[in-house]
């Protein structure tokens with residue numbers, strides 16, 4: 001709650017005189033705003049103990065914010081803040097992260113920056129598209145290139161993360177914390193979505209020691225394109241940060257896992273994937289080689305090479321792809337370790353389905369039968385550094401891997417939910433829908449696809465706008481519900 005003359009927002013609110021003092025605080029002057037926090041503004045019962053809000057300058061909000069004038073404002077339930085120090089009594093630590101594309105083109109200091117930091121200021125064209133793009137920083141708290149100051153914490157600590165997004169229509173972020181999960185709005189997750197002016201409090205009980213990444217999973221943000229830096233900094237220019245978890249607290253005890261071990265064998269093999277196997281558009285009725293689709297087909301890869309995953313496990317009744325091997329994993333003597341033909345399911349894009357109940361341990365053996373290096377990184381389960389598929393920023397190419405088709409669902413169920421055959425109690429059928437734009441431009445097989453499926457490979461311009469557009473497949477994959485992945 002605030003009074004209109006304490007609002008600090010410049011807009012035609014029909015105020016005058018004293019009521020305008022809050023609107024403009026000139027350099028060298030000061031003004032004290034008064035913002036009572038009334039009961040009606042308290043966190044609701046289901047909210048976190050402290051709600052995340054922000055405050056910012058409002059002379060020209062976009063320009064002010066891009067000039068750095070923004071900060072967090074936490075409103076906590078009564079009794080949560082220490083009477084004297086103001087620190088929180090309910091958690092061990094708290095951190096604030098702003099995810100925003102900081103647009104230096106909008107800064108009040110653009111001219112000053114050009115004069116100070118450009119070698120030839122007079123030659124700078126502020127309307128130049130490349131110049132403008134180079135001024136857009138996909139930042140965590142205004143830091144790029146992994147320079148975000150790394151929060152330190154101990155296993156066993158409770159940590160409150162106050163996250164917010166600001167900025168423009170490009171600021172749609174899927175924030176992923178590697179290594180640990182957290183509670184957000186009453187749900188367990190490790191990914192949260194942020195939009196401009198969206199504020200979120202998440203609560204983490206830190207479980208997993210190591211150095212872990214915090215990333216935006218939006219492909220373009222993860223691999224932020226900054227032309228003059230990309231050449232030598234690669235993916236490290238993106239919206240990335242890290243946090244450190246140490247075993248620095250004594251008396252932390254993890255109970256023994258009492259559930260069952262669920263074993264999965266997953267292999268990746270390269271196949272030819274057909275985005276339209278029925279040969280016509282089922283909504284328009286047009287054949288896929290009709291003029292509307294010809295461009296897609298001719299420019300590159302309506303057909304594309306992909307690695308696919310297949311799962312083998314005893315009791316898994318799946319479908320086999322004709323002409324493929326019938327065993328996921330063989331021993332050195334050639335004997336099948338994973339159940340053989342009767343127990344192999346072939347899955348393409350968004351499969352196989354891994355399931356476990358709380359207390360179980362998943363053992364996933366991954367056999368890479370494709371022609372490039374791949375790995376498996378899970379969401380929502382704990383893994384140590386020996387099972388961490390993302391050891392450091394440079395080694396990670398998650399965007400390319402998911403664009404190449406290597407992504408699948410993983411279900412973590414409450415105890416007692418799964419039947420012996422892996423189906424869910426009380427559920428007759430399960431379907432898994434993967435909605436995504438498969439971007440073949442990012443596939444590891446782009447060059448191979450161009451060679452195989454274009455009429456004149458040497459003439460293909462991979463940066464051509466139409467070519468790039470034609471390679472983005474707005475797909476929906478219905479993963480077959482039949483895999484009963486039980487060991």
Ligand SMILES: [Cu+2]
Pocket residue numbers: 171172173174216217218221222239
């Ligand atoms: Cu993002």
